[in-house]
Amino acid sequence: MIDEQTVSRRNFLKTSALTSAVFSLGFYWPGSGKAAKIVNAAEANNFGVEMNSWVHIDKSGKVTIFDHRAEMGQGSYQAVPQIVAEELEVNLNEISVVFAQGDAKKYGNQVTGGSSTVRGSYKNLLKLSATAREMLIQAGATKWGVPKIECHAEAGHVIHKPSGKRMHYGELVEAASKLEAPKDVVLKKRADYKLIGKPLRRLDTPMKTNGTAVFGLDKMIPGMLYAAVERNPRLRGKVKSFDDSRTRLIPGVKNVFKVKMGVFNTYREGVAVVADSTWAAIQGKKALKVEWDDTGFEHLDSEEIYKRQAEALKTQEGLAFKKQGEPNEIIAKATKKIDVTYETPYQYHAAMEPLNCVAHYQEDKLEIWGPIQAPEWVQDYISKEMSISKEKVIVNMTFLGGGFGRKAFMDYPHEAAVISKEIKGPVQVVWTREDDATQGPFRPGITYRCEGVIKDGEIDAFKVKLAGQNNSHWRGGKKDVPNGSASEGFLKPYTDSIKNLAIMDIPFETPIPTMWWRSVYASTNGFAYESFLDELAHEAGKDPLDFRRAYLKEDRLQKLIDKIEEVSGWKSRKKGEGFGVAITECFSSTVAQVVKVSKLETGGVKVDKVWAVMDCGWYVNPDTIKAQIEGSVVMALGAATIHQVKFKDGMAVDNNFSTYQMPRIADIPPIDIHIMDNDADAGGVGEPGLPPFAPALTNAIFDLTGKRVRKLPFSLLGV
Amino acid sequence: MAKITLNINKKEYPLEADPQMPLLWAIRDLAGLKGTKYGCGVAQCGACVVHLDGEAVRSCVTKVSRAVGKQVVTIEGLSETNSHPVQKAWQEIDVPQCGYCHSGQIMSAVVLLREKPNPTDQDIDDAMAGNICRCGTYLRIRAAIHLAADEQKKAAPQG
Numbered sequence: 001m002i003d004e005q006t007v008s009r010r011n012f013l014k015t016s017a018l019t020s021a022v023f024s025l026g027f028y029w030p031g032s033g034k035a036a037k038i039v040n041a042a043e044a045n046n047f048g049v050e051m052n053s054w055v056h057i058d059k060s061g062k063v064t065i066f067d068h069r070a071e072m073g074q075g076s077y078q079a080v081p082q083i084v085a086e087e088l089e090v091n092l093n094e095i096s097v098v099f100a101q102g103d104a105k106k107y108g109n110q111v112t113g114g115s116s117t118v119r120g121s122y123k124n125l126l127k128l129s130a131t132a133r134e135m136l137i138q139a140g141a142t143k144w145g146v147p148k149i150e151c152h153a154e155a156g157h158v159i160h161k162p163s164g165k166r167m168h169y170g171e172l173v174e175a176a177s178k179l180e181a182p183k184d185v186v187l188k189k190r191a192d193y194k195l196i197g198k199p200l201r202r203l204d205t206p207m208k209t210n211g212t213a214v215f216g217l218d219k220m221i222p223g224m225l226y227a228a229v230e231r232n233p234r235l236r237g238k239v240k241s242f243d244d245s246r247t248r249l250i251p252g253v254k255n256v257f258k259v260k261m262g263v264f265n266t267y268r269e270g271v272a273v274v275a276d277s278t279w280a281a282i283q284g285k286k287a288l289k290v291e292w293d294d295t296g297f298e299h300l301d302s303e304e305i306y307k308r309q310a311e312a313l314k315t316q317e318g319l320a321f322k323k324q325g326e327p328n329e330i331i332a333k334a335t336k337k338i339d340v341t342y343e344t345p346y347q348y349h350a351a352m353e354p355l356n357c358v359a360h361y362q363e364d365k366l367e368i369w370g371p372i373q374a375p376e377w378v379q380d381y382i383s384k385e386m387s388i389s390k391e392k393v394i395v396n397m398t399f400l401g402g403g404f405g406r407k408a409f410m411d412y413p414h415e416a417a418v419i420s421k422e423i424k425g426p427v428q429v430v431w432t433r434e435d436d437a438t439q440g441p442f443r444p445g446i447t448y449r450c451e452g453v454i455k456d457g458e459i460d461a462f463k464v465k466l467a468g469q470n471n472s473h474w475r476g477g478k479k480d481v482p483n484g485s486a487s488e489g490f491l492k493p494y495t496d497s498i499k500n501l502a503i504m505d506i507p508f509e510t511p512i513p514t515m516w517w518r519s520v521y522a523s524t525n526g527f528a529y530e531s532f533l534d535e536l537a538h539e540a541g542k543d544p545l546d547f548r549r550a551y552l553k554e555d556r557l558q559k560l561i562d563k564i565e566e567v568s569g570w571k572s573r574k575k576g577e578g579f580g581v582a583i584t585e586c587f588s589s590t591v592a593q594v595v596k597v598s599k600l601e602t603g604g605v606k607v608d609k610v611w612a613v614m615d616c617g618w619y620v621n622p623d624t625i626k627a628q629i630e631g632s633v634v635m636a637l638g639a640a641t642i643h644q645v646k647f648k649d650g651m652a653v654d655n656n657f658s659t660y661q662m663p664r665i666a667d668i669p670p671i672d673i674h675i676m677d678n679d680a681d682a683g684g685v686g687e688p689g690l691p692p693f694a695p696a697l698t699n700a701i702f703d704l705t706g707k708r709v710r711k712l713p714f715s716l717l718g719v
Numbered sequence: 720m721a722k723i724t725l726n727i728n729k730k731e732y733p734l735e736a737d738p739q740m741p742l743l744w745a746i747r748d749l750a751g752l753k754g755t756k757y758g759c760g761v762a763q764c765g766a767c768v769v770h771l772d773g774e775a776v777r778s779c780v781t782k783v784s785r786a787v788g789k790q791v792v793t794i795e796g797l798s799e800t801n802s803h804p805v806q807k808a809w810q811e812i813d814v815p816q817c818g819y820c821h822s823g824q825i826m827s828a829v830v831l832l833r834e835k836p837n838p839t840d841q842d843i844d845d846a847m848a849g850n851i852c853r854c855g856t857y858l859r860i861r862a863a864i865h866l867a868a869d870e871q872k873k874a875a876p877q878g
Contacts, residue, residue, distance in 0.1 A: 071817075072817050073815075073816030073817030073818070073854045074816070075816075201810070201813050202813050202815075204815075204818065205809070205810050205813050205814075205815055205818075206801055206810055207818070208815040208818030208821050209794075209801060209806040209809045209810055209815070209821065209825060210754070210794060210795065210797070210798075210801040210806060211752075211753070211754020211755070211793065211794035211795045211822050212754070212795075213818055214753070215753075215756075215818075215819060217753070217756070217757060218753035218754075220751065220753070226748065251720050251737060252737070277740070277744055277748040277749065278744050278747070278748050278757075279737070279740045279741065279744035279748070280737070282760075350853055351817070351819075351853060352756070352758050352764065352766060352817065352819040352820045352851065352852070352853045352854075353756070353758075353817070353819045354757070354758075399817070399818065400817060401756070401817050401818070401819025401820075402817045402819060402853050402854060403817075404853075430757075432760060433758065433759045433760055433761075623813060627813070627816055627856070627859070628816075630855055630856070630858055630859070631816055631854045631855035631856065632855070633855065634852075634854075634855025634857065635853070635855055656759055656760075656761055656763060657758075657759050657761075657763035657764050657851060658759075658761060658763050662764075662851045662853065663855075663857075664844075664847075664848050664851070664857075665843065665844055665847045665848065665850070665857040665860060665861065666844035666848060667857075668855070668857045668858055670858070671858065
């Protein structure tokens with residue numbers, strides 16, 4: 001066992017020579033499923049494990065933290081140091097943050113998805129930082145020859161109170177680095193936190209107000225050329241031939257050739273234009289004449305996709321995701337039942353920074369820089385696809401100009417690597433907005449058939465069937481099993497307590513590439529399940545919030561319901577005033593939202609206000625949480641009332657913001673956000689605020705107008 | 720290709736560029752100033768807003784030849800110490816999330832506040848309608864513009 005052995009001085013020196021920092025602490029994963037162990041550089045070296053050096057302190061006392069996750073707006077760049085600074089006892093502004101390179105062996109899971117950065121690492125980070133602090137205190141105590149218990153740490157210093165002696169961490173790092181990491185350290189109580197739980201300002205904000213934050217598109221390396229690629233507008237199509245005669249006339253164009261990049265289990269083909277500026281590359285791409293081979297797969301229109309989903313829901317029963325009691329029998333016998341269909345559209349991520357990637361292929365290594373959500377996946381995938389050993393594929397994360405799930409895929413870095421290899425030099429591949437908007441993968445559009453029976457004011461039978469593409473199929477997932485996220489978003493106490501219930505997934509495929517989009521299936525499920533619950537509440541003659549309360553008996557959920565009721569003034573609302581509620585759960589956090597709408601004199605409705613209550617358990621920065629909910633509501637507003645990716649002849653129709661319109665500043669209602677305080681484990685923050693908005697809005701419209709919106713997107717002015 | 724000189728942030732940049740090239744790509748790829756962003760290329764998102772002789776323009780649809788002989792100011796040139804009242808207000812309210820659109824947002828807001836030192840919500844909606852933020856920071860943008868207006872008023876000599 002690593003923590004039971006001693007570290008030889010010889011090995012320590014060897015390691016110190018390898019690292020610039022004097023004191024480094026990191027984690028070590030002894031094996032899958034086992035808890036992370038904390039090691040210093042010497043121990044890591046001694047036992048032949050990969051040191052991830054999560055926290056470095058050098059002789060000047062400068063603290064450097066490796067952020068293992070991407071920063072795409074959600075706040076990992078703030079959250080990770082805020083956690084570390086608390087237990088390490090340093091000032092937040094004395095910490096520099098460096099993005100870690102992709103390396104699963106060192107950093108574990110680095111995929112910035114599933115709202116998992118804080119909830120997946122905070123316990124280890126707290127323990128790591130407290131361990132480092134205790135080692136520094138021990139080093140100080142030994143140096144002064146005083147008992148450790150008389151010493152404490154504060155603002156980057158070790159202090160011996162009885163004598164008034166104090167030493168900067170920088171003076172102690174060498175001694176501390178020779179100590180073995182203590183096995184058990186005492187973590188602070190939440191009430192004693194000085195930084196965690198406070199709305200501290202983000203460390204990355206100043207860089208984002210003067211243009212110095214380096215996003216993927218801003219990365220430059222010496223000798224770098226620029227490339228744009230004309231890709232087949234249908235994923236499964238191929239390049240038959242191309243004419244580059246006009247392209248080669250454009251000043252600055254250097255090279256034109258066919259490229260192929262992997263997209264999960266398939267490939268996408270295109271023609272790359274390499275030039276000495278982005279503009280020349282884009283002009284060269286426009287001047288290409290490409291003939292595509294689009295045989296062997298269907299070219300679908302949106303209408304056909306939804307016709308097939310509707311047909312499937314009428315004729316097929318699907319695979320049982322969850323089934324209990326006798327829902328079919330009760331529904332068949334019922335004299336009165338609700339049988340309704342909800343339809344949700346395909347969505348485009350539309351990050352403000354279009355996809356791009358810098359690659360530099362050299363004989364002995366490949367280096368990548370880009371806005372990347374999943375660096376170790378990129379490393380792994382490119383290593384396999386291009387037959388380069390993994391340690392020679394170096395993946396660097398820049399800041400991401402938005403991600404929302406799209407930048408977790410490997411296609412664009414792979415394509416950049418292929419182009420760099422072809423031209424034998426560094427290149428930045430720039431996707432135009434049109435490329436970004438039309439190539440996918442998209443969030444799948446899903447149709448839901450919901451059937452229910454109310455008896456004595458309660459749900460007697462509850463059945464939801466869904467027909468839509470399963471993202472896992474693009475990654476080689478089994479096709480004879482139901483979608484494992486068929487009820488994602490819907491609170492578990494419902495599925496546990498409703499006696500007669502069925503959730504059925506009808507396998508549905510198209511050649512259109514689909515993948516994660518912020519909050520994933522909860523973004524569509526939330527609308528269907530929470531609208532349907534509202535319909536059932538009205539059928540039962542109950543108040544929609546009281547109806548939910550009766551099923552959500554857990555203490556945390558009762559408190560959440562009480563809170564949203566209180567802050568939104570739910571009880572004092574008048575009948576038909578236009579209030580709607582929805583509550584969803586995803587990535588271990590639950591969010592309740594109430595939306596208020598009113599009629600416009602000119603027709604249609606407007607959103608007057610949104611109230612949101614978040615229960616994410618333990619949390620780091622309440623202002624980050626508020627920002628994420630604000631953003632989630634805005635994104636959900638667009639998804640509910642404007643956005644749909646339409647397909648015609650197998651291709652996405654809208655290719656820029658001129659037709660794929662974004663919500664603008666005037667469209668945003670006031671949003672009043674509250675966070676629950678409790679001692680539960682941390683939940684996700686970046687995504688859970690999105691799913692409840694659409695159903696809360698349409699439930700409010702029903703309250704105001706008696707009209708039930710069952711298809712997204714819908715126009716607020718058309719209600 | 721033509722030899723041109725751009726004056727960006729009070730510095731001369733002798734460049735060789737296709738006169739048709741949008742100012743955006745000349746600023747980014749030729750002058751190497753990456754703070755101005757590409758978002759859409761068709762004047763729909765506002766990520767590329769710079770000041771041309773003090774006016775806010777979409778650099779993605781402004782030909783580089785139009786900027787010759789004029790003063791171009793980008794986000795990097797707004798202040799030397801990240802201390803323009805609009806930058807300070809953005810920091811105070813922690814407006815950015817991903818941050819990609821905010822060079823353009825800030826450049827648009829600066830022109831608004833010069834023209835309307837006391838903007839109403841309606842003024843802000845009108846002036847900022849051309850700037851998209853996918854992270855949805857709009858409410859904070861509004862608050863920061865009001866804050867910057869207040870700070871400007873305090874800083875102005877009392878008459």
